[in-house]
Amino acid sequence: MCVALLVGCGGPAAPDAAPGDVRRLLDRRADALLDRDARAYRATGRETEATEDFDNLREVPLQSWQYRLTDFRRSGARATATADLRYRIKGYDSEPLTTSRALTLQERDGRWYVTAEGPAKKATQQLWDQGPVTSVRGAHSLVLGVGRGEEDETTLHEYADLADRAVPLVRDAWREKWPLRVVVMVPESLEGMAGLLGSPASGYQGIAAVTTGETGGSGAAPADRIIVNPEAYGVLGDFGKQVVLTHETTHVATRAHTSPATPLWLSEGFADWVGYRGTGRSAAQAAPELRRAVQRDELPAALPDDDAFGFSGDAGKLAQAYEGSWLACRMIADQWGEEPLTRFYEEVGTHKKKPGAVEDALREVLDITPQEFTERWRTYLREELG
Structure with a gap:
């Protein structure tokens, strides 16, 4: 969610304009880290002589590291700043990961130095x-x-x-x-x-x-x-x-190929299907919580919604959500084939919003309605777990 902040009369003070030497300071700090130059890195934080971040990152293979100042507030010889840090791990990240960092700075002899760096508020x-x-x-x-x-x-x-x-x-x-x-x-x-x-x-x-x-x-x-x-x-x-x-x-x-339209039952169920694929584990072995529910005549009425996957809820219900989702994907692979299962996943992911995404993909790839699919899944649960 993007939130625009508007500042008017009586609102919070506007941030100070960041001086060019602060931006250059952060550029030097980034270059020193990429070059593995401890001396140059230490020179960006003269007051404390600290290189804790530098030492902590020593074994991380970095491809890029760049700060972009987003806020700067000065009070005399001291200042606070926030910056977007964009970095890539060499050989693994195709695009940079972005995170917000909070910095404290001090000016000495006409130059700025970083005295502390850490996660920004809410980062x-x-x-x-x-x-x-x-x-x-x-x-x-x-x-x-x-x-x-x-x-x-x-x-x-x-x-x-x-x-x-x-x-x-x-x-x-x-x-x-x-x-x-x-x-x-x-x-x-x-x-x-x-x-x-x-x-x-x-x-x-x-x-x-x-x-x-x-x-x-x-x-x-x-x-x-x-x-x-x-x-x-x-x-x-x-x-x-x-x-x-x-x-x-x-x-x-x-x-x-996963979009906001992809329901969690599909993304989690597919991941479990791949995880168990070829292991020989039966439904009864890999879905014990759901098996007990089915044997108590508590067959789920519908595929689990996204809320069923909340980590802070009932552990048994969470397990049933994962198990039921896995069995839905397993059923597709068993009854339609593995290739239609992956095509179904891809087709759902082409949609940007949930309404209609699963329904359209079921019709397009599996030639079935959501109601028919749910009933076939419930029958599959009875046969595999009953």
Whole structure:
């Protein structure tokens, strides 16, 4: 949502015009970081001599790093500023990721220096805000972790191995063009995950991983990140860990064909379908919550709506939403074929708004009405789980 701020009589004071030397200061700071020049970076923050951000980013392979000032307010020799930071990870981001940063500055001897930098108000943390980043490269993946000593590097290599197996699995199921590589971020804790997502930690308890990125059917997935909850992910077995990473990698692959019109039952169900594809898991094994509901004669009346996927709700209902969505996509693959399933996904994603998107795609690709599809899905649930 875009909000225009209008300043009139009695309104907040307008920001000061940022002097050109402040803009040049941030340019020098960015260049020093890209050049890995600690001395030049330190020179941009003379008062504290601090290079914490520089050190925390030492192992992150950066392609670009650029600040654009959006606000500057001066009070004597001190100032506060906000800037849009646009950066790319080399070899992984086709377009820059943008985040808002808050800076404090001080003027000394006619020159400005940065004395502090961090997330702007309402902006999410970046991984390096949480500590020194450790980097592990896989064949198809880059794993970035914080709060981990050398002995924990083995754990990050395990994440890379899982992601490297996930990419070919997704490539085999989703034949459309995508980058065939993923960035996996591993914070130290659930609280660290929440900081990266800008939401309370309570909303992600029990959630093993999520994928961030912009939808819109733009034809590009510029900077997806798979963010792991090390507490929930760590208790999974090897099979569960692989399914989760394959599921999240599917979101990366399908991002360019996912739009605001794509319902969550389709995007999450398709990702689970890819995750379980070829594993031999039966519906009863992979959908235990929904199976119990069906056996209690509590068959869902309709496919889950987007609200059913809220992380802070009932865990059992959330599980049923995912399981029912997976079985809807599994049913399409079983009864129409895998290729019609991917075409159905793509067709829904060509719409910009939800009204009519699924209905049109069902008719266009599967030659069925929404009502007929729902009834066929309910019958499928009875047969597979009853």
